[in-house]
Amino acid sequence: MSDQRDDPGRAAEAAVERALAAVPRWAPRAEFLRDLEVRFTSVASLRAVDAPAAGFVPARASVRPSSRPRFSGWAIAAGIAAVAASALAIFGSRTSDTLRWTPVAGHLPLSAVTVDGRSVSPAEFGSAVASGTGSHTIVTGTDPVWLQLGERVVCELAPGSEIELGPLSHDASSLVIAARKGTLRVCTGEEFVGSTLDVKTPDFELAITGTSFAVDIDEEGTCVCCLEGRVVMKAPDAFDETWAVDGGRMCRIYHDDRAPKWDELSHKHGPALAQFDELADELMK
Numbered sequence: 001m002s003d004q005r006d007d008p009g010r011a012a013e014a015a016v017e018r019a020l021a022a023v024p025r026w027a028p029r030a031e032f033l034r035d036l037e038v039r040f041t042s043v044a045s046l047r048a049v050d051a052p053a054a055g056f057v058p059a060r061a062s063v064r065p066s067s068r069p070r071f072s073g074w075a076i077a078a079g080i081a082a083v084a085a086s087a088l089a090i091f092g093s094r095t096s097d098t099l100r101w102t103p104v105a106g107h108l109p110l111s112a113v114t115v116d117g118r119s120v121s122p123a124e125f126g127s128a129v130a131s132g133t134g135s136h137t138i139v140t141g142t143d144p145v146w147l148q149l150g151e152r153v154v155c156e157l158a159p160g161s162e163i164e165l166g167p168l169s170h171d172a173s174s175l176v177i178a179a180r181k182g183t184l185r186v187c188t189g190e191e192f193v194g195s196t197l198d199v200k201t202p203d204f205e206l207a208i209t210g211t212s213f214a215v216d217i218d219e220e221g222t223c224v225c226c227l228e229g230r231v232v233m234k235a236p237d238a239f240d241e242t243w244a245v246d247g248g249r250m251c252r253i254y255h256d257d258r259a260p261k262w263d264e265l266s267h268k269h270g271p272a273l274a275q276f277d278e279l280a281d282e283l284m285k
Contacts, residue, residue: 099150099172100130101165104283107146107156114139134168140182149175151191154280158183176200185214185276189284203253207232211247212277214269221254225269227277 103126112119115128116137129136145157161182175197188210199206203222211229224245231245245251252261
């Protein structure tokens with residue numbers, strides 16, 4: 001028998017030696033230093049900078065550099081931000097477009113209307129009201145003006161009236177209108193459910209959750225007429241005290257010291273409000 005067969009330990013040592021011999025090794029120190037000197041001090045050697053050092057055998061093939069462009073973290077973040085901004089612009093503009101006050105076809109004014117202190121022609125009225133955030137001061141001339149907010153609200157301004165439309169939120173769930181003079185009629189539609197409308201007058205504030213009503217402001221005071229539903233009144237300087245005006249009723253508040261007047265819906269305001277309510281319902285169907 002051979003010595004390896006007689007000595008198992010010797011066979012194991014031989015296997016280890018063979019494995020070590022297969023491991024790539026650097027060149028001897030003197031040869032390695034000469035190679036470094038040539039690679040980094042000789043101009044002619046610059047063409048071979050990527051070549052492996054003498055005596056070194058790579059364990060695997062080198063990885064080829066990718067031809068695809070590389071992007072830094074800042075570039076990726078900027079790209080994501082640009083995509084988000086584009087999506088917001090697309091969906092935000094589409095939402096705001098559906099929540100604009102627009103004139104009602106068939107009820108356009110024939111004379112000029114003042115919007116934000118500027119006299120606009122009937123042809124310009126629609127674009128003037130739809131511009132910006134929707135907050136505008138409107139003063140009617142000799143003709144009434146009708147405005148509609150989607151399927152939610154329809155308003156009519158009588159001749160010689162002035163209102164201020166509050167800014168529109170993204171979903172128009174909270175609306176504010178300041179009535180300053182003249183007559184304002186309002187009818188809410190089925191899509192108004194879940195929304196609120198606050199109407200501010202010189203004498204009181206109204207909270208509306210769905211109804212048909214009118215506000216008349218003249219030299220003596222302010223009158224609110226409720227055709228359907230309920231209107232909640234609150235004095236500007238009151239904290240928790242409110243008064244309700246139910247359908248078919250009216251309340252008049254005077255500028256002087258006279259007591260408020262409660263009554264049935266008058267023949268003066270009732271028929272005009274009922275006619276407006278019928279036409280507004282047709283528009284929001």
